[in-house]
Amino acid sequence: MPLPLGAMKITFCCTDTKAEPWLQGLAAALPGADISVWQPGAPQADYAVVWAPPQQFMDEQTGLKALFNIGAGVDALLKLRLPPDALVVRLDDAGMAVQMAEYVCHAVIRHFREFDGYEADTQAGRWGYRKPRLRSDFPVGVMGLGVLGERVAKALAQFDFPINGWSRSPKAIEGVRAFTGAEQFNDFLAASRVLVNLLPLTPDTTDVINKDTLARLQPGAYVINVARGAHLVDEDLLAAIDSGQVAGATLDVFRTEPLPAGHPFWTHPRITVTPHTSARTLRDESIAQIACKMAALERGEAVAGIVNPARGY
Numbered sequence: 238m239p240l241p242l243g244a245m246k247i248t249f250c251c252t253d254t255k256a257e258p259w260l261q262g263l264a265a266a267l268p269g270a271d272i273s274v275w276q277p278g279a280p281q282a283d284y285a286v287v288w289a290p291p292q293q294f295m296d297e298q299t300g301l302k303a304l305f306n307i308g309a310g311v312d313a314l315l316k317l318r319l320p321p322d323a324l325v326v327r328l329d330d331a332g333m334a335v336q337m338a339e340y341v342c343h344a345v346i347r348h349f350r351e352f353d354g355y356e357a358d359t360q361a362g363r364w365g366y367r368k369p370r371l372r373s374d375f376p377v378g379v380m381g382l383g384v385l386g387e388r389v390a391k392a393l394a395q396f397d398f399p400i401n402g403w404s405r406s407p408k409a410i411e412g413v414r415a416f417t418g419a420e421q422f423n424d425f426l427a428a429s430r431v432l433v434n435l436l437p438l439t440p441d442t443t444d445v446i447n448k449d450t451l452a453r454l455q456p457g458a459y460v461i462n463v464a465r466g467a468h469l470v471d472e473d474l475l476a477a478i479d480s481g482q483v484a485g486a487t488l489d490v491f492r493t494e495p496l497p498a499g500h501p502f503w504t505h506p507r508i509t510v511t512p513h514t515s516a517r518t519l520r521d522e523s524i525a526q527i528a529c530k531m532a533a534l535e536r537g538e539a540v541a542g543i544v545n546p547a548r549g550y
């Protein structure tokens with residue numbers, strides 16, 4: 238149902254995104270709204286839909302009530318000087334959580350059930366059973382129990398893996414042993430063999446997967462990084478795989494994207510690289526969520542997914 242809204246002004250400033258389908262979708266969801274693609278010198282708007290906007294956009298659009306980021310992570314956005322009164326609103330879920338759950342479950346199960354070994358057997362024409370491994374030997378630790386981390390933890394719990402979760406504030410999630418804050422981080426690591434990263438990138442979480450972290454995981458560990466590349470110290474992961482402490486990794490995000498040619502991750506036999514694709518922004522779901530939230534803000538109602546710039550997520 239179209240939302241009955243007056244002439245709110247919406248500006249669209251999304252790098253690497255085809256504008257036309259977004260403008261059409263927003264216009265259909267918010268009839269009467271004045272929606273246009275931002276260009277330098279454009280008139281002031283009430284709301285903005287953004288992805289990787291330039292600083293000039295922020296400096297010019299000083300009257301914005303809210304900025305809607307068309308992703309869940311706001312680390313890049315928060316590096317900019319923002320308009321003084323603008324709320325920053327991230328996408329929450331909008332179809333990303335189920336994608337993240339399928340990606341992470343696939344990576345965990347592929348490792349647990351030794352599918353890489355069966356691939357090699359297939360290539361060699363070899364019929365070789367492998368001894369079933371014990372789920373109790375593969376406790377999974379999910380760092381970050383927010384919109385995506387909670388969904389991933391619950392999906393993994395369906396396969397009866399022991400699940401640990403780590404967050405800043407205490408959580409009670411069925412099937413998840415919850416660890417809280419810096420003081421319980423080492424206990425969380427010691428209880429986990431597979432490490433899944435779904436933290437936001439903040440000053441507190443940068444380089445969180447490092448030599449020390451990896452050494453504290455249970456031996457034969459496995460790392461799945463689906464949050465941000467700067468969470469992981471690349472050399473420390475390579476050294477931990479070399480030493481045998483870590484058995485392998487599935488990596489979707491990197492310090493530099495695209496991952497540069499010649500980076501050792503590309504050719505490492507125990508590392509799988511995917512191109513930042515574990516949970517993509519789905520346009521229709523995102524437009525519906527953003528339009529509902531703009532309408533709610535216009536009515537003076539609270540919305541979910543408002544970022545706290547001071548804490549960085």
Ligand code: NDP
Pocket residue numbers: 308309310311329330333380381382383384385386403404405406407418419435436437438439441442463464465489490513514515516517550
């Ligand atoms: P949320 O903000 O909903 O959740 C973040 C979680 O991390 C919360 O549980 C939070 O704790 C916890 N956390 C934050 N800081 C700390 C800390 N210092 N110590 C312990 N726990 C901490 O984010 P989402 O789940 O929506 O997304 C997570 C990240 O996933 C995004 O920031 C983004 O970087 C990444 N992402 C990657 C995608 C991809 O395609 N690869 C796609 C989408 C997102 P608390 O609950 O207590 O606040």
